[in-house]
Structures are given as C-alpha cells and as structure tokens.
Amino acid sequence: MTRGPKLDQTLRLALEGYAWLPNLRRRIGDNVVRTTLFGGPAVGLCGPEAARFVYDERHVRRHGALPKPVLSTLFGKGAVHTLDGEAHRVRKAMFTGLMTPDGTEAGAGVAAGVARLGEHVGEAWDAAVPGWRGRGGLTVFADVPAVITAAVCRWAGVPLAGEEVGPMATALMALVDGFATAGPRHWRARRARGRIEARFADLIDSVRDGRLAAPAGSAVRTVAEHRDADGRPLDRAVAAVELLNVVRPTVAVTWFVMFAGHTLHRWPEHRAMLAGGDGERATAFAQEVRRFYPFAPFVGGRAARDLTFRNEPIPSGAMVLLDVYGQNHDPSLWHDPYAFRPDRFVGRPIGEFDLIPQGGGDPRAGHRCPGEAITLATLTALAGRLARLDHRVPEQDLRIPLHRIPARVTSGFRLSLR
Ligand code: HEM
Numbered sequence: 001m002t003r004g005p006k007l008d009q010t011l012r013l014a015l016e017g018y019a020w021l022p023n024l025r026r027r028i029g030d031n032v033v034r035t036t037l038f039g040g041p042a043v044g045l046c047g048p049e050a051a052r053f054v055y056d057e058r059h060v061r062r063h064g065a066l067p068k069p070v071l072s073t074l075f076g077k078g079a080v081h082t083l084d085g086e087a088h089r090v091r092k093a094m095f096t097g098l099m100t101p102d103g104t105e106a107g108a109g110v111a112a113g114v115a116r117l118g119e120h121v122g123e124a125w126d127a128a129v130p131g132w133r134g135r136g137g138l139t140v141f142a143d144v145p146a147v148i149t150a151a152v153c154r155w156a157g158v159p160l161a162g163e164e165v166g167p168m169a170t171a172l173m174a175l176v177d178g179f180a181t182a183g184p185r186h187w188r189a190r191r192a193r194g195r196i197e198a199r200f201a202d203l204i205d206s207v208r209d210g211r212l213a214a215p216a217g218s219a220v221r222t223v224a225e226h227r228d229a230d231g232r233p234l235d236r237a238v239a240a241v242e243l244l245n246v247v248r249p250t251v252a253v254t255w256f257v258m259f260a261g262h263t264l265h266r267w268p269e270h271r272a273m274l275a276g277g278d279g280e281r282a283t284a285f286a287q288e289v290r291r292f293y294p295f296a297p298f299v300g301g302r303a304a305r306d307l308t309f310r311n312e313p314i315p316s317g318a319m320v321l322l323d324v325y326g327q328n329h330d331p332s333l334w335h336d337p338y339a340f341r342p343d344r345f346v347g348r349p350i351g352e353f354d355l356i357p358q359g360g361g362d363p364r365a366g367h368r369c370p371g372e373a374i375t376l377a378t379l380t381a382l383a384g385r386l387a388r389l390d391h392r393v394p395e396q397d398l399r400i401p402l403h404r405i406p407a408r409v410t411s412g413f414r415l416s417l418r
Helices: 010-028 048-054 068-075 085-096 114-134 140-156 162-177 184-208 219-225 236-251 253-266 268-276 279-292 372-388
Strands: 032-037 040-045 137-139 298-303 307-309 312-314 319-323 414-417
Touching: 010 032, 010 040, 010 319, 040 048, 048 298, 048 319, 068 162, 068 184, 068 236, 085 236, 114 137, 114 140, 114 372, 114 414, 137 140, 140 162, 140 219, 140 236, 140 253, 140 372, 162 184, 162 236, 184 219, 184 236, 219 236, 236 253, 253 268, 253 279, 253 372, 268 279, 268 372, 279 372
Parallel strands: 040 319
Antiparallel strands: 032 040, 137 414, 298 319, 307 312
C-alpha cells in the first residue's frame, strides 16, 4: 500500500504550489501518493501511464469534481470542463470545430481558422509597438494582454471598441490570475467574471435574434447556434461561459509570452533562430516553453468507482490528481529536465500522454485542452516578434516563485525600447 501523509495537505499546497506534489512523491519515493486534500481522500499520480489512466473517462469523472472557487473564477458554471460522457463529447466538438488550421473547412467567408488568429495577433502587436516606443518600453504581463484581447475578440466575432480593449484585457487576466487563491486576486476574478458573462450573454442574445451578424464559423456564432446532446441550444448564461472559455485562455497565452521573454534573456542563443522565423524550430521552442515553465500544476477529477492503479486501490469518490508540473520535469521522460532545450522536440514525435502542459490524450474524446494549436500559433507569432524587437532588459526581479499559482516573473518582465 502506497504511503503518504494523512494530515490534510491544503495548507502545504498553498505554501509549496507547483512543488507540493513532486515533493510528496520524492519524499515517499514513488509516483503514486495517497493523502488528504480539501478534507477528503486524494491520490496523486505522475507519468504517461498515469496520464492514460486519468484520461480514461471510465476512471475519472469531472462532474461535481472541480472546486467551486475554480469554477467561479477560471472556468464558469456549466462549463465543458464539468461534463462527462456524451454531454461532454457533444459540447467539446463545439470547441474542436473552431480549431481548423485555416478555416476553409467551415465554408467560404469564415472568421475561424487558427492561422487567421495568428495573423490577427501579429498585426495587433505591430500596431502596439509605436506606442510602447513612445513611452520607452513595455511590461509583457501588463501590455501583451491587450494585444491578444484585440486579436482574439476580432477573430471570435466579439465586437470591442478601441477604448474597451484595455479594461477587457485586465478583466480576462484577472480570471486566470485569481483561480488558486483565497485572497484579493480571487475576489477580483469573481467580479470580473460577473461583468464579462453579463456582456457575453447579451452578445449571444443579439446574435440569436439577428441584431448582430456574426460571421459563419466565428466562435460567437458557433456558440450561439450550438445544440447540446439533448438537442437544445445552450442556456444564454452557459453560452456566455463557453464563449469566455475561448477568449479567456487565449489571452492567458500572455504567461507563455512572458516566459519566452525570460528565456530569451537568460539564454540569448535562441534569439537569432526565433527572429529568423524558422517554423519547425520556433514550434520546438514554444513546446519547450510549455514544458519548462510552470502553468497548470495538476489536473484531475474524482474516481468514478473503486479503481486500481498499479495494484493500488483508489476508493470511489477520491480526488485523483495528475502531476502536470512533475511530469513535465520527470528525468525518466525528459533528459536533463531543468535545462531549456528546444532541440528535444525537433524531429521527435510527441506521445499523447508525454507532454501534458495542457492535458493529455485525444482532445475530442477526453478533457485535453482543445486550444493547443491556438496556444502554439499565438506564442510563436509573439515570441518571434519579441526576438526581433530591439530591446534591453533593465534591472528587475526576474524570479519565478513556485509557491504562487499561476506562477509569473515577479516583475512581469519589463523591456526598454530604443
Ligand atoms: C482545458 C491549459 C489555452 C480552451 C485545459 C486544461 C488545461 C489547459 C491544463 C485542463 C485539461 C484537463 O482538465 O484534463 C491551457 C493552457 C493554455 C490553454 C496552459 C495556454 C495558456 C487554451 C486556449 C483555449 C483553451 C487557447 C481556446 C479554445 C480550453 C477548454 C478546456 C481546456 C475549452 C476544457 C476542455 C475539456 O474539459 O474538455 N486547458 N489551455 N485553452 N482549455 Fe486550455
């Protein structure tokens, strides 16, 4: 029987953040750890075999599994994250259907297509640069959200006037920044969610009653017209939640752009390649940013019934956590895991359950993130532009404390522009 501390770990999680589960596993010398979290039994697992186990929906259910504070900030009530089985598959297809490479599959004149979003993001960055130059520089964590917000809203069919972009970007960032804390960041996130959901629900109404002509294939129109497994359109509040589940995580790519800047400063040897826009190597760089830096600490749900993993019993209803940060730094999977080496992704096929910063398995069948193509397109577009920007990194606090979830460069990563 696997060991692990019986004492409730909620406080230790708050203190240790990303290091909590890896520390526990290291202490007992196993990839399976049994403990107590949020007052109930929990099992922490790590490794591709564990990922395959967790992403088998016969094992782990999501309904009723996610803590309320996470739903009221990050995901929203009734979100796809909380569905199982057929209801999940039908709702999930709404998201994966938006991820066509260039939108052409969806018909003529469509707004969708990941490549189009990459172009919008690049244009929004180029438009912002003169303003940044005018004030002598930018802070990635504070200034890039507006770039991505303008681009993703345009792509998704969300009308946004110029002066609305900044406040919307701030609100979207607050949703992500406040999901794992009980402090002021949490309350800021809840207030922001209330405001954006109300606005997006009105938007859905106006598409449905024809006041707004949203382009075919756009996220707004897709969500407005979607029918769930029961054949009914989404309730307006749930439609707002799901539209937000496209826009919000796209703006969250800001975290990876900030980390890309951090990399280019610490290991400037990658700059020339990125600036040159080498497709395969730029993608490998983005994959390594997603592997190397902390974002999602773990994913999981509740045991759907009494289970056994590697001869270890897991009781029905126990929380099952897959250690994402730990697996992305597992030396048996990644040689020298704390070295930043994009080359490890060049010419290497990536197993469905190996690289899991955004979950594992098949996104159409399970809960893996449907937005990886968007993440890579946005990150490569902006990391390339960052590498080409003639900038200096002034003295600042570049530490990334692992106890803070989500982790960030303390300074937000400031750049001076000449
Ligand atoms: C799910 C991470 C970008 C939409 C997830 C999950 C993670 C994740 C860890 C949970 C997987 C699980 O529960 O097993 C990230 C990160 C991103 C990102 C780190 C980049 C900053 C995106 C983008 C979209 C998106 C751009 C836009 C469509 C979603 C949705 C789900 C999800 C809808 C729920 C999937 C489901 O439950 O079936 N993401 N994501 N994410 N992500 Fe992302």
